[in-house]
Amino acid sequence: MSAFHAGKIAITEAVQLLSEEPEKQHGIYPQKGLLQPGTDADLTFIDPDKKEVFPRESLQNKSKVTAKTDFRMASLCGRWSGGRL
Structure with missing residues (x-):
């Protein structure tokens, strides 16, 4: 999203990079x-104008591995998963 906010890529490209590409790499697209x-x-809903710090402990994946730790990113507003908000 930082590339989008810097005007380097369009929002459609950001969405593709954040949603389609990881799933293609994992063979589930x-x-x-x-x-x-x-x-x-x-679906994940964010507020790009509100920033939060996300510590490693808050990650909700199985590996807990990330290239970044304690980084600031857009605030999570809500999530639609399995037919539930």
């Missing part, structure tokens, strides 16, 4: 990472 009828729709 297009069932995940694509918003269309028949696919799994997990």
